[in-house]
Amino acid sequence: MFNWKDDRNLTLLVDFYELTMANGYLKNGIGDKIAYFDMFFRNVPDGGGFSIVAGLEQLIEYIKGLKFTDEDIDFLRNKKIFDEEFLMYLKNFKFTCDVWAIPEGTPVFPYEPLLVVRGPIIQAQFIETMVLLTINHQSLIATKANRIVRAAQGKPVFEFGSRRAQGYDGAILGARAAYIGGCAATANTIAEKMFGIPAVGTMAHSWIQMFDNELEAFRAWARTYPDNCLLLVDTYNVLKSGVPNAIKVFKEELLPKGYRPKGIRIDSGDIKYLSQKAREMLDEAGFTDCNIVASNSLDEFIIRDVLQQGAKIDSFGVGERLITAKSEPVFGGVYKLVAIEEENKIIPKIKISENPEKITNPGFKQIYRLYDNKTNKAIADLITFANEEIDESKPLKLFDPIFTWKTKTIENFRARKLLIKVIENGSATYNYPSVGEIKSYCQEELKTLWDEVLRFENPHKYYVDLSLKLWKTKQKLLKQFAD
Amino acid sequence: MFNWKDDRNLTLLVDFYELTMANGYLKNGIGDKIAYFDMFFRNVPDGGGFSIVAGLEQLIEYIKGLKFTDEDIDFLRNKKIFDEEFLMYLKNFKFTCDVWAIPEGTPVFPYEPLLVVRGPIIQAQFIETMVLLTINHQSLIATKANRIVRAAQGKPVFEFGSRRAQGYDGAILGARAAYIGGCAATANTIAEKMFGIPAVGTMAHSWIQMFDNELEAFRAWARTYPDNCLLLVDTYNVLKSGVPNAIKVFKEELLPKGYRPKGIRIDSGDIKYLSQKAREMLDEAGFTDCNIVASNSLDEFIIRDVLQQGAKIDSFGVGERLITAKSEPVFGGVYKLVAIEEENKIIPKIKISENPEKITNPGFKQIYRLYDNKTNKAIADLITFANEEIDESKPLKLFDPIFTWKTKTIENFRARKLLIKVIENGSATYNYPSVGEIKSYCQEELKTLWDEVLRFENPHKYYVDLSLKLWKTKQKLLKQFAD
Numbered sequence: 013m014f015n016w017k018d019d020r021n022l023t024l025l026v027d028f029y030e031l032t033m034a035n036g037y038l039k040n041g042i043g044d045k046i047a048y049f050d051m052f053f054r055n056v057p058d059g060g061g062f063s064i065v066a067g068l069e070q071l072i073e074y075i076k077g078l079k080f081t082d083e084d085i086d087f088l089r090n091k092k093i094f095d096e097e098f099l100m101y102l103k104n105f106k107f108t109c110d111v112w113a114i115p116e117g118t119p120v121f122p123y124e125p126l127l128v129v130r131g132p133i134i135q136a137q138f139i140e141t142m143v144l145l146t147i148n149h150q151s152l153i154a155t156k157a158n159r160i161v162r163a164a165q166g167k168p169v170f171e172f173g174s175r176r177a178q179g180y181d182g183a184i185l186g187a188r189a190a191y192i193g194g195c196a197a198t199a200n201t202i203a204e205k206m207f208g209i210p211a212v213g214t215m216a217h218s219w220i221q222m223f224d225n226e227l228e229a230f231r232a233w234a235r236t237y238p239d240n241c242l243l244l245v246d247t248y249n250v251l252k253s254g255v256p257n258a259i260k261v262f263k264e265e266l267l268p269k270g271y272r273p274k275g276i277r278i279d280s281g282d283i284k285y286l287s288q289k290a291r292e293m294l295d296e297a298g299f300t301d302c303n304i305v306a307s308n309s310l311d312e313f314i315i316r317d318v319l320q321q322g323a324k325i326d327s328f329g330v331g332e333r334l335i336t337a338k339s340e341p342v343f344g345g346v347y348k349l350v351a352i353e354e355e356n357k358i359i360p361k362i363k364i365s366e367n368p369e370k371i372t373n374p375g376f377k378q379i380y381r382l383y384d385n386k387t388n389k390a391i392a393d394l395i396t397f398a399n400e401e402i403d404e405s406k407p408l409k410l411f412d413p414i415f416t417w418k419t420k421t422i423e424n425f426r427a428r429k430l431l432i433k434v435i436e437n438g439s440a441t442y443n444y445p446s447v448g449e450i451k452s453y454c455q456e457e458l459k460t461l462w463d464e465v466l467r468f469e470n471p472h473k474y475y476v477d478l479s480l481k482l483w484k485t486k487q488k489l490l491k492q493f494a495d
Numbered sequence: 496m497f498n499w500k501d502d503r504n505l506t507l508l509v510d511f512y513e514l515t516m517a518n519g520y521l522k523n524g525i526g527d528k529i530a531y532f533d534m535f536f537r538n539v540p541d542g543g544g545f546s547i548v549a550g551l552e553q554l555i556e557y558i559k560g561l562k563f564t565d566e567d568i569d570f571l572r573n574k575k576i577f578d579e580e581f582l583m584y585l586k587n588f589k590f591t592c593d594v595w596a597i598p599e600g601t602p603v604f605p606y607e608p609l610l611v612v613r614g615p616i617i618q619a620q621f622i623e624t625m626v627l628l629t630i631n632h633q634s635l636i637a638t639k640a641n642r643i644v645r646a647a648q649g650k651p652v653f654e655f656g657s658r659r660a661q662g663y664d665g666a667i668l669g670a671r672a673a674y675i676g677g678c679a680a681t682a683n684t685i686a687e688k689m690f691g692i693p694a695v696g697t698m699a700h701s702w703i704q705m706f707d708n709e710l711e712a713f714r715a716w717a718r719t720y721p722d723n724c725l726l727l728v729d730t731y732n733v734l735k736s737g738v739p740n741a742i743k744v745f746k747e748e749l750l751p752k753g754y755r756p757k758g759i760r761i762d763s764g765d766i767k768y769l770s771q772k773a774r775e776m777l778d779e780a781g782f783t784d785c786n787i788v789a790s791n792s793l794d795e796f797i798i799r800d801v802l803q804q805g806a807k808i809d810s811f812g813v814g815e816r817l818i819t820a821k822s823e824p825v826f827g828g829v830y831k832l833v834a835i836e837e838e839n840k841i842i843p844k845i846k847i848s849e850n851p852e853k854i855t856n857p858g859f860k861q862i863y864r865l866y867d868n869k870t871n872k873a874i875a876d877l878i879t880f881a882n883e884e885i886d887e888s889k890p891l892k893l894f895d896p897i898f899t900w901k902t903k904t905i906e907n908f909r910a911r912k913l914l915i916k917v918i919e920n921g922s923a924t925y926n927y928p929s930v931g932e933i934k935s936y937c938q939e940e941l942k943t944l945w946d947e948v949l950r951f952e953n954p955h956k957y958y959v960d961l962s963l964k965l966w967k968t969k970q971k972l973l974k975q976f977a978d
Contacts (some may be wrong), residue, residue, distance in 0.1 A: 020501070020503065029697050091694075148658065177661070177662075179660075180505060182632070186661070201510070202507035336825055344659070349700070366729075
C-alpha cells in the first residue's frame with residue numbers, strides 16, 4: 013500500500029571524478045578488475061555512543077533503476093573528455109556487483125562497514141556518491157531523532173521540520189529517518205502517503221488571525237474538529253488570553269456528547285514556566301485529561317532540561333533542530349577501497365594517512381555482534397574477514413586493536429552477523445521491512461545496549477574489536493608503508 | 496538547453512495543519528477570504544551582514560504544477576477528518592493567488608518580505624510549507640557559499656559536497672544555490688546537466704590504490720588525461736611520495752607536445768604547511784605554472800586563516816561545511832499572515848509575541864532599496880505599504896523604527912523596488928534568468944554594499960527602515976493589544 017518511489021533519473025547525481033576515473037579504468041584495461049569498497053564512518057555525531065543506520069531501501073531502489081539514458085550519454089559526450097568506448101559501456105551499463113549491508117535501524121559504531129560493495133571497479137566506484145549521500149543523510153537524522161526521543165523519556169516526539177529541511181528529500185526522507193529513530197509521527201503529509209508514517213497537525217497562528225478574535229477562532233475550531241480539539245494558545249498571550257479562552261471554549265460544550273477536548277499547544281515563550289501554569293489552570297477547570305504539547309526550537313538538551321525542571325509537557329513537536337541535525341549536520345561516512353581480486357585471490361588494500369584515525373581496515377569483512385546469553389546485552393562487535401566463523405561454544409578472547417594488552421575473554425554468548433547480502437550480481441535479494449517494522453527493530457536492538465552506551469553525553473565507548481587474523485594483516489600492511 | 500524539471504508530485508509535501516486549516520476555512524465560510532502572507536527571516540546565519548535569496552525558480556515551478564491527483568484525494572479521504580466538500584474543492588483546485596518576490600541572487604536583510612502572497616486564504620495558506628522549504632534551503636546555501644567565496648579572495652571555490660548533503664535535492668539544488676552564491680564549479684555532474692553549472696573532478700584515492708603504486712597511477716592518469724593532469728598527492732605521504740612522484744611524472748613528458756600539467760590536489764594534513772612546501776618543490780622543478788588545489792573540511796574561517804598565513808593555494812574544494820551550511824544549518828524563514836481584505840479594503844494584521852523580535856510588520860508592503868547616485872552604494876532599504884511611491888527628486892527622511900530619534904535625510908538617490916510580480920492570478924509572469932545570469936547579478940549587487948556590511952564577523956548593520964505610514968500603523972496595532 014505504502015510505496016515510496018522516486019522516478020527521477022538521478023544517474024548523473026555523481027561526483028564527476030567517478031566518471032573520469034571510470035573512463036580511465038576502462039582505458040587502462042582494468043575496468044573489470046574486481047574491487048571491494050567499505051562504507052563506514054569515523055565519529056558518532058554529537059559525541060554520542062552509537063549511530064542508527066538508515067537509508068538502505070532508497071539506496072537499493074536507486075541501484076535497481078541505475079541506467080544511462082541517451083540524454084545522459086549525449087551530455088557526457090559533449091564534455092569532450094570521454095572515449096567513445098566508455099560512452100558505449102555506459103549505454104549498455106548493467107550493474108553486476110554484490111552488496112552487503114547492515115539492516116536499517118541497527119545501532120552501529122565507528123569503523124564498522126555499514127555497506128560492502130564487491131564488483132568491477134568501474135561499477136563499484138560509480139555508486140560512491142549515492143551510497144554516501146543516501147546513507148549519510150538518513151543515518152544522520154535517525155541518530156539525531158533517537159537522541160531527542162531518548163531525552164523525552166517516553167513522551168511522544170513529533171517531527172515538525174519540513175519547512176526548515178535542506179530540500180524536498182531532506183523533508184521527506186528526513187521524516188522517514190526520524191520515524192525509524194523513534195519519532196511518533198510527522199507533520200509532513202506526504203510521508204504518511206509514501207511510508208505510512210502518521211501525519212498530524214491542527215492549526216497555525218494564522219488560523220487565529222483569520223477570525224475576529226482568539227475566542228471566535230477557538231470556537232470555530234471546536235465546532236469543526238470536535239475529535240481533535242487541540243488549541244494553539246500563544247498567538248497573543250498564553251496565560252492571559254490563550255489558556256483562559258481555551259478553557260472557556262472547552263467549558264462551552266461545543267463538542268458533541270462523548271467528545272473531550274484534546275488540550276493545548278504552546279509554541280513560544282518559556283515552555284517550562286508556561287506549561288506548569290497552564291497545567292494548573294487546566295486542572296483547576298477540570299481538564300486534567302487535556303494534554304499540553306510544546307514546540308519551538310526544541311532539541312534533546314532543552315527537552316531534558318525542562319523535564320528535569322518539572323515542565324508539564326505531554327508531547328513535543330520538534331522542527332529544525334531535528335530535520336537538519338542542527339548541532340552537527342554532517343554524518344561523515346566515507347567509501348574506501350579495501351581490497352582487490354587478483355587471480356581470484358582477495359588482496360587486502362590499506363589507505364595510509366598522516367591522521368591515524370583515517371587509516372582504513374583492509375580486506376573483505378564481516379561484523380559479528382556478540383550478545384551475552386544471560387543479560388541479552390551486546391558485549392562487543394568483532395570485525396573479521398568475511399570467511400571467519402565464530403564458534404559460540406568456545407570462550408572467545410577479544411583485545412583492543414590499539415591498546416592490545418587490554419583483553420577480555422567471553423563465554424556463553426551468541427554471535428550475530430550484521431552484514432547481510434542485499435544485492436547479488438546486481439539483483440536485489442532483500443525484502444524491505446516497512447518503516448514501522450524498522451522502527452520496532454531499532455527499539456528492540458537499543459534494549460541490548462547498556463545504559464552507559466545510550467547516555468548522550470560522555471557515553472561509554474562500545475567495544476569494536478578486530479579478529480586476530482584481521483589485526484595481523486593490518487599490521488603487516490602498515491609495516492610495509494613504514495619501511 | 497539546461498532545463499531543470501521535477502516531475503515528482505510533491506503536492507502533499509505539506510504540513511498537515513495546512514490541510515486541517517483549509518478544511519476549516521471552507522467549513523466556516525471564509526475559504527475565499529483574501530489574505531496576504533509575507534515570507535521573511537529574522538536573523539542572518541553565522542552573524543553575517545546580509546543573506547542572498549535563492550530558490551524562486553523552483554518555487555514557481557512547484558506552484559505552476561500544483562494539483563491534487565485522485566490518489567492524493569483518496570489518501571486524504573481515508574484520514575476520515577475532511578469533509579467531502581473540501582475534497583471536491585481540492586479535486587478542482589486551481590491556484591489563483593498573486594505572488595511578488597525579490598529576484599534570486601539579491602542580497603537581503605532581516606524582516607524584509609522576500610515573498611508576498613495574496614489570494615484566497617485556503618490557497619495562500621496551503622503553499623506555506625513549500626515556500627519556506629524551497630526559499631529557506633537555497634537561501635541558506637547561497638548565503639553560506641558567498642561567505643566562503645569572499646574568504647577565498649578571488650581564488651575559485653568548487654562545491655564538492657554531494658556525498659554529505661541532506662538528501663538528493665540537498666545536493667542538486669544546493670549546487671545551484673552555491674553557484675548563485677559565487678562558487679566557480681561543482682563536482683555534482685547532474686547540476687551541469689540541469690543548470691549548466693560546470694562540473695569538475697579528477698580522481699579519488701581509490702584510483703591510486705588500483706595501481707601497483709602511486710607512480711604508476713600518476714603515469715596512467717597523465718596518459719589518459721593529458722589536458723587535465725591534476726594529481727591527488729596525499730594517498731600515502733604528500734611531501735615524501737605524492738609531490739615527488741607528481742614532479743617525476745610531469746618531467747617524463749608523457750603529455751603530448753603543447754600540454755602542460757595542471758597541478759596537484761592536497762586532501763588531508765595541514766594544507767598551509769603542505770601547500771608551501773609543495774609550492775617550493777614544484778617551483779624548483781620548473782612547474783611554477785602548476786596549481787595547488789586544497790580540499791578537506793574547509794570553510795570560510797579556515798580559508799581566511801591559511802591564506803593569511805601565506806598558504807600557497809590556488810583554488811579550494813569545499814564539501815560538507817558548504818552543502819549543509821554546517822556552522823548554522825537553518826535559514827529561519829517564516830510565513831506570516833499580514834493582512835486580510837474586507838469589502839475590498841486591506842486590513843493590516845499583526846502577530847504579537849512575548850519575544851519582541853517575533854512581532855510582524857503588518858500590511859501589504861513593498862521594499863525600496865535606496866542607492867546613492869554618487870557612490871552607487873546602497874544606503875538603506877525602506878519598507879513601505881505597497882501603494883506608497885518614493886519621490887527621488889526630494890530629500891527623504893529615514894528613521895530607525897526602534898530608536899526613532901535616530902534619523903537621516905538622504906538626497907541625490909535612486910529608489911528601486913525589490914519586490915516584483917512573478918505570479919498573477921495563478922499564472923507565472925516571470926522569465927527565469929539562467930543561473931549564470933543570477934550569479935552575475937548577485938556579484939553586481941554585492942558591489943553596491945559597503946565593505947562594512949560584507950565583513951563576515953561583526954558586520955555593520957545595514958539600515959532597514961519603515962515608512963512613517965507603516966510605522967504608525969504598526970504602533971496603532973501594537974497599542975490595541977497593549978490596552
